[in-house]
Every structure is written in structure tokens, then in C-alpha cells.
Amino acid sequence: MNVFWFRRDLRLEDNVALYKATLEKEPVIPLFIFDIDIIDSLPKDDARITFIFNTLKKIDTELKKVNSSVLIKIGKPIEIWKELISEYKIDKVFYNKDYEPYAISRDLEVAQFLNSKNIGVFSYKDQVVFEESEVVKADGLPYTVFTPYKNKWLSKFNDISLSENNPKSNFYNFKTVFPSLESIGFVESKIKVKRYNLAHLDQYDAIRDFPFVDKTSYVSPYLRFGLVSARKLIKIALKSNATYLSELIWREFFMQILFHFPKVVTQNFKSKYNQIEWRNNEQEFEAWCKGETGYPMVDAGMRQLNQTGYMHNRVRMVTAGFLCKHLLIDWRLGEAYFAEKLVDYDLSANNGNWQWAAGTGCDSAPYFRIFNPTEQLKKFDKNLEYTNTWVKDLNEFTYPQPIVEHKFARERALFTYKKGLNL
Template sequence: MQTPISIFWFRRDLRLSDNVGLFKALQGNHNVMPIFIFDKDILDKLPEDDARVTFIHDTLQDMRSTLQDNFGSSIGIYYGKPLEIYKSLVETHQIEAVYTNHDYEPYATERDQEIKAFLNGQGISFHTYKDQVIFEKNEVVKKDGDPYVVYTPYMRTWKAQFKTTDFKFYPSEDHLNNLVKATHLPNLSLEQIGFKRATQVIKPYEVTPKLIQEYEATRNFPAKDATSRLGPHLRFGTVSIRKMVHKAIQEENEIFWQELIWREFFMQILWHFPHTKDKAFKPKYDRIEWRNNAEEFKLWCEGNTGYPLVDAGMRQLNETGFMHNRVRMLVGSFLCKHLLIDWRWGEAYFAEKLHDYEMASNVGNWQWVAGSGVDAAPYFRIFNPTSQIQKFDKQLEYIKTWVPDFQELTYPQQMVDHKMARERCLETYKSALN
């Protein structure tokens, strides 16, 4: 007779501490077997040396070692389609319940509905919890129940609501003795899931009191490298959002706090308006006649546009998997406005390259620069890629780092004249929107 167990399914919450779903599972009636599934449907679309896959794999191995060394437990690691994995787990284990944390992206919500229906059909309960945000779905809405589509009022309501919320942590780390005692759960190497170790590395995050206090003064200057590098860690849940918000409050830094709120703003937008992942939030913007010149797109991707600040950003992205936020706005605007290339092309390129890629923020920010999204920059705001250097890289430190050839004869000519491109963009947008 098998011993009944619960399963905790790790996804975007790769940590043992302050993990809501894990905490709830460990409080249940049965010992818990943690698992992670490398989802074939997601992995098939990625390059074989994707740094994010290496990062997830390394994080899981560290967590397994911690559990094996200290609790006589482990994490079962699987590869395949999640539904197929659950079908086989049900045959080999007596599962009473599955616990996990919410994931809000359209693919994930569909997948979870399918898994829940299958498990319920087997008499197994499926529990999911809010973990990667402070507020989700309909929790911060207007008085009439409609979602906010402008950031500032959303942020104000978020803050007001936060002040009246019972803010607490979920010390899952204190209950790890309730895991199933089994150190030999299935494991997989990177090669077994069709990948090889990436050369790019996802850096540890740095959220020191100094960084938070100086954040407003330094965050717009790409040469300073004064950003927290929190993005991938929030994306994969190696850090708790509750601990980061708590830190921002302790340091009494509104600007750093508001950046965390931006993330939640875009996540609730995607949840309320799932069509925005590939359609303009403002439908009339889908009437724009993009030029979509493949050769020009290639030059942009490679960082060979002839505009040093744009090229610096793209070369930094290609080499490191990271791009400074201020520069992201410029390269995005350049693609959509100067070259009249569809924001979806840029969004897909960033999705492939960015270590901190998160659909909600990526789509939200690309639609912002294209003018087609919520709370968007008006279409007639077109960044001048040359005057931006004066504002944000006056000493050319960032440019010299990533475009050392910018003053040499080999450096490409500007692929498009700014004045001409600006006028062409205004004309194109006007004819589509009027």
C-alpha cells in the first residue's frame, strides 16, 4: 500500500523560503514531494545555449543539494509536456493534492486549467496561490471594477491598498521537514533536455541600501551600471517579491518601490487583456503600415545602425543578455519610429535574448514605445538618438564600452536620416490613425 503524498510543483518560484504555495503544501495533511517540469513546448522554441535554461538548471541543482544534505529530501526533475508528466506521476504515486503558485501568462493559464481538469478527474485536488506579486488580477481596480489602464492612478491605489493590507511572509523554509524523505528523485542533465551550458551568465542581484538610496540619481545613466539586476530573479522567483518590497519600504525609497509596482501594472494588464500579447491595445494602431524591411531589422539586431547609443544597447544585449532600461526605450523607439518596423518583431527578439524577459513587461514596454499600448508615449514623441547621448552618456563611457569602433572609418554610416525618418513616421502614423 503506497503512502499518500502531496506534490508541490515549482515553476516561477525557484526558492525554498517565503514561497506561498510551498508553505501551504507543507502545512497540509501529507508529506510533500517537490517537482519541476522542463516544459517541452517552451524549451523547443529556445536556442540550445539559452542562459535562462542554464540558470534554472543550476538553481534546481542547488536546491536539490540543500534538501538532500539537510532534510533527506530532493526535487524530482522531469522533461516533457506537463499533462503527460502528470499522467505518469498519477500511475506511480498515490497523489492526494497538487500545490503550485499562480502564473498569469496566457499559455500558463490554459495549461493550468488542463492540468486541474485532469487531476480533478482523478480525484486529486489542485491548489494554486498568489506568490510572484503583491496584488493580482482584480485586486487593484477602479471603484467601478474596471481595470486601470494608466500607471499613475494604478500606482496610487496600489499604495493606498498596501497600507491597509496585512503584509506577511510565508516561512516555508521552517517546514521543510515535512517533505517526502527521498534523495533519489529523478534528475536530468542539461544535455538530457537538449541544451548545453550557456556562456552568458545571469548575474546575482544586488539590492543594497546604497543602491536603493542612489537609485533615482543613477538609474538613467547606462555607464554607471547602477541597476539592481533583479529582473531575472523576480522572473524565475529566486527572490521573493515580498522581501524586495519590504526592503524598499525599509529604505523609504519611493522610486525603487514604484519600479516594482510597474511590473505588477503590466502583469494585470496582460491578465485583463490577454490579446495584447500580439495585438495592439489600441486597435487602430494595428492599421499602421509597417515597412518591415528584413535587412534593416538585421542591422538593428546586430547593432550596426550607425547610431552609437542604439548600437551600444543592441551589442550589450547580444553579448550579455542584458540591456540598460533607458537604452531599451531608445532602441525600441528607433525600431518602431525610425525604421517603421512592427513592435512585435522587436518584442520577439527581446524575448529570445533578454535574461529578464517577462511577457507582460516586454509586451507592455514595446507597446509603450510604439504608442499602441496602455499609458503609451504619444506617437509623435520620437527620441532623437543623437541628442539622447548628450542627456545620458555625455562622456561616451557606455558607447566606448560597447561600440569601440564608433569613431573609426569602419563604423557604419547612419542607416537612416533622423529628420527624414521622423517626418516619415509622423506621416505613416497619421494616415493610419485618422
Template sequence: MKLSLFWFRRDLRLEDNTALYAAIQSSENVLPLFIFDDNILEELPANDARVSFIYDTLRDINERLRQCSSSIMVLKGNPKEIWKEVLEKYEIDTVFANKDYEPYAIARDKEIEVLLSDSGVEFKLFKDQVVHEEAQVMKQDGTPYTVFTPYKNKWLSQYIQKDLLPPINKKNFYNVVYSFPKISDLGFEASAIKVRPYNLQEIGDYAETRNFPAIDSTSYLGPHLRFGTIGVRQILAQLKSSDIAFTNELIWREFFMQILFHFPQVVTQNFRSKYDGIQWLNNEDDFKKWCEGKTGYPMVDAGMRQLNQTGYMHNRVRMITAGFLCKHLLIDWRWGEAYFAEKLLDYELSSNNGNWQWAAGTGCDAAPYFRIFNPIEQLKKFDSEGKYINKWLPDYGTSAYPLPMIEHKFARERALSKYKSEMKK
């Protein structure tokens, strides 16, 4: 019996899933597959919260598939080696998957496409995790946008809301029930940090409340968008025309995705090469204090402790903590980016990279180097009653809380001098 395989990746849902819908429409025997990729997982701890979230989500999907006498085949290893084994075991005509735009994923998919082609298997990729792909929002001359506002305007001018895909026909799943592995069988353990359910109820107030971390009115959509437990089309379908501030956040996500696609060097390099001459201080003791939330600046410390304990950090606070690391401590943005990549539940390479380069002033559409947030003023402005900092800093106001590790005025003047003197003209 010939099978079609659907390869789950960043689209862990059965609803409004482009490639899965295409597979079900064109085949009567669709076998879902998920590969825990050793190339990605080898750098993560056994109790990584994101791995636990993926595992729990797959288990939930599997339970739903078992109701129609099907299941997910869950495997772990190097994707190329896994696919070799799958090709030997099954007679496959087509593999369906949704596109991924990160450098590693692009290289992986090219390799798998060659392997499948050599076996006479077609590999069909579909647009799913974005509204507009990397080459769909371009300047008149065909080059990519590197400034957000004109990109946003073009994005919006091209956006047409489409109906969500209808429910899939579950009769077309391959009727085989595999045993679902225990998390320990895969070499992982359940994390104490959990991904919160997303909340789209307060989006109407987003523009007014988004800068105040104590209100905790954010949607918690990040990890769900990252791993595709909800699709971007489904989110947009629930927004009103007045929800432009929230829509802008979704557009920023796609802006940074297309920047990463067209300029993959940003993973390790400044987007603006004129900043390559900056000699970062990179003091390891200073970095350790920042990581642990012991800088003596309450807004910075509260954010870092929230991150360390929960895997989340409020967006306004992300800007403050990132700016502090780069401009107060003069530590390379790549150090901070790597730490966030390790801790954030919603870590996404393109957004993490883009936002860190924004904070450092080295990115495509960045805060100018002379914009240096004053953490004390930010606290007064966005947490005037101290509700946020008191939640995350039980030692605040006691002798155990550290004094500021550096004076703001001195740090600001030092950063300005360094940027001015060391950036290339």
C-alpha cells in the first residue's frame, strides 16, 4: 500500500494546517511523522521546557488521531538517517510539509529533498507559518525591505483575509496505531516550567496596556506561534481592524523572518558592518550579574528573574534588559542573544536576532546607537507602583538587594563615546 507522509515540524496542530490539508485532500492513507532532531536537541538540557511542550502537544494530537484508528509516528535522531529508515520500511509516494525559513531548516530540507527524489518520492512544501513569504513583500526593484514601516505598509496593502481551511477528513489517515513513546524513552524529562495557554481575549486593550508588565495583559501567543499550535491566519481572523498595534507585532515577526532569509549573515554578524569596529568589554562577572538579575537596577533584575523562573519576559522589559547589557555594560549583543535563546519559551531565531540587534543599534531598522534607556526612568514610567518588581524581587528594599553595579550617567556617556569613536565612518 502506497502512503503519503505528513511531516510535522513547526505546525503542531490538526486545524488550518496547509500541508496537512493538502495531504489529506490528495491521499487516502496519510501517515503523520514527527522527528525529534538530534542536531537541534544536542545543545539543550534534558528538561528543556520547549521540548516538554512539543512532547505534550504531540501526545494530545496523538490522542485525537487514535479516535480515528490512527496515530503519529514519533522518532528521534538525525533527520537524514531517520528518512533513510522510513524509506526502507514504507512504500511512499509523496511527503508533505510546511516550509521553514531558518538557515538550518532550509539546508535540512534541501538534503531531504535530494534523498527523497533519489527514491522517486516527491517532496511538497507549503506556505503555512506566515502570511507573506520571504519574496512576496519586496520593493519595486525586487530587493528586500530593510526598514520596517515601508515593509509594513506593503504587507498590509497585499493582505487579503482568506477563509480558514475546513476541518480535515480524518478517514484519510493511515490506520495504524503506534505506541506513543514515554518522554524518558526519548532521553528527556518533564520540565517544571510550563507553557501557558494563549489568551486572545484582551487584544482590544493591547495598545493601551502592552507597556505595563504588572498588568500581565499579553497574549502569551509566542510559544504557540513558534511551534504552530495556532496558525497566524487563525489569529488574524480573530482581530478587528482597530487591533493594529497587535497586528504590527505579527508583521514585525515576518519582517525579521525575511531579513534572516535574505541576509543569513546576521546570525553571527552585525547587519550594519559599520559597527564591526566596536570593541565590546565582555566582562564575564558583569554578564553573570545580568543573567542572574543582580545588577541593582530593579526593572532589569525583575525581567531576568522572570525569564529564569518562567521562560517568559514582558516585551517592554526585554528592551530594557537588552539595552542595559549592550549599552550600560558594553557586552556583545550575541552573548545576550544566546542567553535568551537558551531560556525563552518563544525563542525564534529571526525575532531574537532582530530584536537584539535593534537594542544594540547594529541591526537593519535599529534604535539609533545614541538611544540609551534609563532603567530608573523606565521603572517610574511603566511600573510606578512597583507591582512588577515586587513580584519578582523578594529581596528588593532589603540589605540583600545589590547596589547598582554601574552609575547610569557614567555608563551612558561611556557608551556614546565608544560607539562614536569605534564605529566605521
């Protein structure tokens, strides 16, 4: 028999490796591994684990219609595979590629082990349209600036056609007892991931900066965990909105940056920023985390994040810029906080956007671009509709005074950056 390994592709339709697996003569066991190297560091009510669990349960229900199941395992992947080959006679293993540093090393270890046991390993491109080395400069080097990358991506895209990969009903007949969330070591999160809605994508460029409109697609966690394919969204974007298409290309740009420059996980992309003297004031960082900075748009964003696991895109830029520039707190601290809270957390995008906000990234806002959070509020939420939704005490005596004065913070940031950059 063969095994298909679910990872960032939690769907039965339009799934390349699953489709390839079901074309084989041998029946397919669908497998998902709760990797303790990842999940052991998460809070017990992590919203993403609840989301993944509920998604797998739906997939299992679908598979039961063809007398099959999802085989759920908990442990270190390499140890799980050692168990599986003693339980089943496995001929081939199929999975979709992942481009993050941890995933690359994990998959290499698993593939080497399986190959040593004469088990075939087949990996496929699925979570992107173009993977790490398909959109590169003429000399073969990776792009580090978005616009030329996007132009090359679009010119190359014309050469391909997108096709759906729907699996054949070639699943192994077996029944497993679907585990409880508690048996995996978690409890159900109070945070629910919103259903996605693509109805307003044709207006995306006109409404994307206004959080109070709340016509966001909310598709990002579904794309992150592969409940919807990048191919499907790109097909829709091609027909509906060029700006939205650009955002999907940004996603692939940051993925290839992470692949080619894995140092960005812990280091500045631009090493000349290594001499910036971050203040890293613990009390100010805590105030930012709680949404108690005295700047209404910043606080609204952070409270939305803490309560829902989500934050509007424009507000993400404002809150991140505020932390790095106004408070001179290292982007890595903010990036880690977002990584803990966001239901759509994706290492490459989160890292890329935080380094953009700090000015340290490959294609970033210049160090002297410092958002004025008060002006951002007037421009994008002038009637305070979004702000009042999340900052209930805005007009109360309990609401804090601004943690720092904007003009002072701006001048301090410029001085600190110039000093670090020897300007």
C-alpha cells in the first residue's frame, strides 16, 4: 500500500500529491502527524490546533463515505515513520513540498530513512504556483526586490495553465477511532476561525486599507493550512483584482526569500542594520502586547489580535511600525508575539513583513518612513468605527495616555537608525 502525508494541504480536492497517490494501483492511507517538535511549545487552547483538528475531522467524515479514514499519529515524524513501516507494508510515500527550514530538514531525514528501507518517496509542488528556483534572475540568483520578481512571475505565469487535481477514490479500506482533542494534549479554543468570503475581491484595492469596512476575505488561515489551494485563489484573483493577485505573489516572494536566505528567521536580511541599538523596554513591550499604548489604532489592532487571532492588514503595518520605530523594540520580539497569536501565522510572510516594517528586510520600508499612528487613524478610521469595536474604554478615565509622544519618538528613531547605520 501507499501513504499520503497531509501537512499544509488539508483538503481532498485540488491536492497534487494526493492526486498522484490515488493514480497508483495500490490503495492509499491518508496520514496526519501532530508533530510534538511543533505542538509541545503551543498553549493548550491554541486556536490553530483546534482549527486543524476540526478540519481533519471533516476530512475523516468524507473518507468514511468511501470506507476509509485519516490515520492520526502524535509524536516525532521520524519515530512515527519507524512505527508505520512495522505496522504496514508500505511501497511508496507521497507528500507536498514545504519550504521552511524545519520542514526541509524533517523531510530530508524522513526521505533518507524511507529510502533506506526501499520505500519510494515522491514530493510535489502544491502550496505555490512557482517554487524556490522557478522565478529567478537571468544569472540564476534569487530576486531580493519584489517588483522585478513580480514582473518575472507574471511573464512566466503566462506559460502555464492551472488544472484541478481531484483524487480518484483509491483509498485504503480501514477504520480508525478518531482521537479526541484532549488525547492530543489540547482543549478547544474559544477563538473561532471565521469562514472565508471571496465575494468582495473585486473591490479589494478600494477597501483593503479601511478596517472598519470589514469586507476582508478572511481566507488567510485557509490558505496557510491548505484548506484552499493557492491555484484556486490565483484563478479568482486573475478575474477579479490585480492588487489581490499582487498580495498572493508577495506570499510566494517571501517564501523564496526564506528558502534562499534562511538566516532571516533570526537575523536581519540587511546586515548593516545589525548595529541598531534597540531599547527593548519590557514594560513598553507589555503595554504594546496588551493594546495599552494610548494610541487608539495600535491598541485596537492588538486587542483584535488577542481576542480573535486576527488583525487587519493595514493595522498590522501600523502596530508593527509603532513597535519598531516609536518604541525601538526589536522586530524579533514583535514577530514572535504575532507568531504566537495569529491564526494565519506563516513564517515567511510574518518574518518578511516584520522586517519590512523595521526597515531591515530585503524589500523594506526605508528607515526614515515612520507611520504617524494618529494620522493613520484619521485617514483609515476617521469615525472610529473599527477602533470603538475593540477599544471599549476609549473615552474612559482608564484609557492610558500615549506611551510616548510621536514627534519625540520619530526623532529618537531617526537618530538611533542613523547612528546604527553610520549615516
